[in-house]
Amino acid sequence: MSVQQGVSGEPARGEVFLYKDANFSGNSWKVTGNVFDFRSVSGLNDVVSSVKVGPNTKAFIFKDDRFNGDFIRLEQNTQVTDLTTRNLNDAISSIIVATFDSA
Numbered sequence: 001m002s003v004q005q006g007v008s009g010e011p012a013r014g015e016v017f018l019y020k021d022a023n024f025s026g027n028s029w030k031v032t033g034n035v036f037d038f039r040s041v042s043g044l045n046d047v048v049s050s051v052k053v054g055p056n057t058k059a060f061i062f063k064d065d066r067f068n069g070d071f072i073r074l075e076q077n078t079q080v081t082d083l084t085t086r087n088l089n090d091a092i093s094s095i096i097v098a099t100f101d102s103a
């Protein structure tokens with residue numbers, strides 16, 4: 001399973017932290033792989049408001065399931081305190097998590 005409920009500390013390589021509320025608060029999930037439909041994880045669909053991406057990791061977050069609809073790319077070590085600023089608050093339904101080696 002590529003999603004675990006609850007996070008602590010900061011995301012490591014290959015990890016993306018999702019939070020239900022802005023400013024990295026509320027329920028949280030650690031994601032370590034692609035999830036094509038957030039409805040497969042209890043309480044996760046259309047609720048995420050803030051995100052942290054680990055080192056050597058990129059995330060693509062999508063408004064719709066199966067990597068459809070509006071999306072944004074988040075570079076390594078990105079922290080988005082409020083997805084309202086990216087027009088994706090309480091809206092994302094799938095994610096791609098990609099890991100790479102340092103140059």
Ligand SMILES: [Ca+2]
Nearest residue numbers: 020047048049
């Ligand atoms: Ca939310």
